[in-house]
Amino acid sequence: MHIVVCIKQVPDSAQIRVHPVTNTIMRQGVPAIINPFDLFALEEALRLKDRMGGRVTVLTMGPPQAEDALRKAVSFGVDDTILLTDRAFAGADTLATSYALAQTIRKIGEEHPVDLVFTGKQTIDGDTAQVGPGIAKRLGLQLLTYVSGIDAVDLQNREITVRRRAEGGVQVIRTRLPALITMLEGTNQIRYASMDDMFRAARFEVRKWNKDMAGIEDVGKIGLKGSPTVVSKVFAPKPKAVKAQIIGSGLDSQGMAAALVDTLFAQHPRLGKELQHASH
Amino acid sequence: KRLELDPRLAAYQGIWVFVEMERGRVHPVSWELLGEGRKLADILGVELAAVVLGGSEEAVEAASAEAFTYGADLAHVVADPVLTEYRNEPYTKAMTDLVNRHQPEILLLGATTLGRDLAGSVATTLQTGLTADCTELAIDPDNRGLLATRPTFGGSLLCTIQTLNYRPQMATVRPRVMAMPEADPVRVGRIVREAFDLSEESIIAKVLEFIPDEAQEQAQLAYADIIVAGGRGLGKAENFQLIWDLAAVLGAEVGGSRPVTHAGWISADRQVGQSGKTVRPKLYIAAGISGAIQHRVGMEASDVIIAINNDPNAPIFEFATYGLVGDALRILPALTEAFRSRLAVNRLAS
Ligand SMILES: Cc1cc2nc3c(=O)[nH]c(=O)nc-3n(C[C@H](O)[C@H](O)[C@H](O)COP(=O)(O)OP(=O)(O)OC[C@H]3O[C@@H](n4cnc5c(N)ncnc54)[C@H](O)[C@@H]3O)c2cc1C
Ligand SMILES: Cc1cc2nc3c(=O)[nH]c(=O)nc-3n(C[C@H](O)[C@H](O)[C@H](O)COP(=O)(O)OP(=O)(O)OC[C@H]3O[C@@H](n4cnc5c(N)ncnc54)[C@H](O)[C@@H]3O)c2cc1C
Incomplete structure (x- = not known):
């Protein structure tokens, strides 16, 4: 079985700050990490490989530094890595991103046919959750989003059965391979990379492809040119004019609580009725 | 700065809201979107349509009637047993067929698990732009285009995204981001029944079981x-x-x-x-x-x-x-x- 996992290198957003005057993102010194949601996809792919054999290829599109993310993936035990990097990809929205990734996966499939593609649920920077469905549609793969568990993979009959989070419940769904899975967070925990794995990763030959090597001829479909969406404005949210009214300062906890309940029932009679209603 | 729209794009008119129905229950985000869609339609002077896909006549009719009370002028409905449970393939086909047939300029969906699954697939199939998780929707007075605003970098900044040269302009909005509109119980609209031809045999994915959250x-x-x-x-x-x-x-x-x-x-x-x-x-x-x-x-x-x-x-x-x-x-x-x-x-x- 051949599994391709798509991962994205993202700035560790916990450490991102916005410049208070210029409203621009201060990236300097912010470490880049593998999109945390993608680790669940990677681990699930590795578990399938542990169970059934086969190979795992990890793919990322990004600037040359994204090689670090692939090296990190190697330390967890993947077999092959592809860094899709080309200036022509800059400024891609999700439609252009999914096109570039789909073309690359097609090319990877010419070396070893692909049975499953994994992506994370979403990224922590763009945060759209649109790239997975985009790749699936372009490659004609069966789309399985928000997967919380894989019940069975039957390579003989080319079938897969998964559990996926739906609105108001869990769907157990069976479909055909090849399929694309977007993995739900919290479903597993990325394995520990041993010293040996880290050494292997440090020496690993990451393959770097430009657009031509990925078989992309039409530059009208990639980068800024291939992106229907245009960011027309970036701005800071309006600060709220009114701050909290501090209740019962100087009083003890009982006094504060009593003052708050008084204020609430006096100032918000409708809410008071709701509370009365909800409380039994 | 006024932009003249390519006639091919100008042919796209009207605002559509996808009414998300599963197992006969409509997700309330659909009504929240109709509330927003109503405002946009009034600014543009166009009709607001609900798109209702479901497994039975009764289900889509009930949902349409309710959509009218929340501001829809009409409802494009498809009732077919293959649409009873949500599956990507038949829903994407139904939605893209309808868009190609009627050419709306704006298509809004809820950013639920279902809505995100469907929106990403539809936008890719139609080769158009999709803005995710919007917190504000407005119309650009210069070109009548959609101004879709969404938080970036975890909400510390906002950005406004436009889909200038592609139609429809698609956007998703998370549940509870927009206010629930007041229902007008006497408001009515017209139902447009749409042809749809997809047999159960031709759909690859099968739902084996649904485990409702109440049970968990x-x-x-x-x-x-x-x-x-x-x-x-x-x-x-x-x-x-x-x-x-x-x-x-x-x-x-x-x-x-x-x-x-x-x-x-x-x-x-x-x-x-x-x-x-x-x-x-x-x-x-x-x-x-x-x-x-x-x-x-x-x-x-x-x-x-x-x-x-x-x-x-x-x-x-x-x-x-x-x-x-x-x-x-x-x-x-x-x-x-x-x-x-x-x-x-x-x-x-x-
Ligand atoms: C990509 C990304 C996504 C995120 N998504 C979310 C999200 O969805 N939801 C979310 O909540 N966070 C999210 N976060 C995390 C967020 O940035 C904050 O770290 C988090 O909200 C802080 O949680 P907290 O207020 O409980 O803890 P802290 O920030 O540690 O605050 C604890 C507070 O408790 C007060 N306190 C301490 N002791 C007492 C006491 N005895 N009595 C009364 N007050 C006391 C302190 O003064 C302090 O204000 C996200 C972060 C990132 C980077
Ligand atoms: C603030 C901001 C807002 C944006 N808003 C929009 C928008 O509304 N609509 C739009 O079309 N574009 C938008 N973009 C552009 C979009 O973020 C990029 O196209 C990005 O490359 C992919 O989208 P994402 O990060 O949302 O990925 P998601 O769709 O959230 O990612 C899902 C999964 O796809 C895989 N994946 C994503 N990117 C890559 C990659 N480069 N290499 C390998 N695998 C990958 C990962 O497995 C990931 O978990 C926005 C960008 C920014 C910075």
Whole structure:
């Protein structure tokens, strides 16, 4: 079985700050990490490989530094890595991103046919959750989003059965391979990379492809040119004019609580009725 | 700056809202979107249409009738047994067929698991732009295009995205981000029945089972009217009992910040914020929560926010309605008692 996992290198957003005057993102010194949601996809792919054999290829599109993310993936035990990097990809929205990734996966499939593609649920920077469905549609793969568990993979009959989070419940769904899975967070925990794995990763030959090597001829479909969406404005949210009214300062906890309940029932009679209603 | 639209694109007219129905139940985000869609349609002077896909005539008719009360002028409906349960393939086909047939200029969907699955597939099939998780929708007076605003970098900034040279312009909005419109019970509209031809045999994916959340005690935070939430300031897992106690007295749901769901003090489905649920209760009580932007974006639309924090400079006091400055471990039990006795007194009085 051949599994391709798509991962994205993202700035560790916990450490991102916005410049208070210029409203621009201060990236300097912010470490880049593998999109945390993608680790669940990677681990699930590795578990399938542990169970059934086969190979795992990890793919990322990004600037040359994204090689670090692939090296990190190697330390967890993947077999092959592809860094899709080309200036022509800059400024891609999700439609252009999914096109570039789909073309690359097609090319990877010419070396070893692909049975499953994994992506994370979403990224922590763009945060759209649109790239997975985009790749699936372009490659004609069966789309399985928000997967919380894989019940069975039957390579003989080319079938897969998964559990996926739906609105108001869990769907157990069976479909055909090849399929694309977007993995739900919290479903597993990325394995520990041993010293040996880290050494292997440090020496690993990451393959770097430009657009031509990925078989992309039409530059009208990639980068800024291939992106229907245009960011027309970036701005800071309006600060709220009114701050909290501090209740019962100087009083003890009982006094504060009593003052708050008084204020609430006096100032918000409708809410008071709701509370009365909800409380039994 | 006025942009003349290519005639091929100008042919796209009207605003569509996807009415998300599963197992005969419509997701309320659909009504929230119709409320927004109504405003946009009035600005543009075009019709607002609901798109209703479902497994039976009765289901799509009932949903359409309700869509009219929330502002739709008409409903494009497809009733076919293959659409009973959500599956990507038949839904994507139904939706893209309809768009190609009628050419709406704007198509809005809820950013639910279903809506995101469908929107990404439809936008790719139609080769058009899709803006995710919008918090504001407006019309550009210069070119009648959609201005879709969404938070970036966890809410610290907002960006406005346009889909200039492609149609339809697609956007998703999370549940509870837009206000629920007032229903007008006497409002009616026209139903347009649409042809759809896809046999069950030709659909590859099969739903073997559906396990409803009621059977698994999943929290229903998004549409809760009252929420009591706790944060890292509570110190340890056992102290979360104080939150449950207050919630029990108020008949409230329990929520929390990301650190407490990550630490396992409460389950992940109770997380409020950017990477959790967006909530819009009538009352939100936050104890030991600092009010970081990623938490704030998920709950600031609440009608009344009460913050309990021992740091008078905590960011949550910048946007809460009422603040109690002090130790949550003491204030929470006092508040539980104060509410309990007040509610009991009121009950006797009535
Ligand atoms: C603030 C901001 C807002 C944006 N808003 C929009 C928008 O509304 N609509 C739009 O079309 N574009 C938008 N973009 C552009 C979009 O973020 C990029 O196209 C990005 O390359 C992919 O989208 P994503 O990060 O949302 O990925 P998602 O769709 O959230 O990612 C899902 C999964 O796809 C895989 N994946 C994503 N990117 C890559 C990659 N480069 N290499 C390998 N695998 C990958 C990962 O497995 C990931 O978990 C926005 C960008 C920014 C910075
Ligand atoms: C990509 C990304 C996504 C995120 N998504 C979310 C999200 O969806 N939801 C979310 O909540 N966070 C999210 N976060 C995390 C967010 O940035 C904050 O770290 C988090 O909200 C802080 O949680 P907290 O307020 O409970 O803890 P802290 O920030 O540690 O605040 C604890 C507060 O408790 C107060 N306190 C301490 N002791 C007491 C006491 N005895 N009595 C009263 N008050 C006390 C302190 O003064 C402090 O204000 C996200 C972060 C990132 C980077």
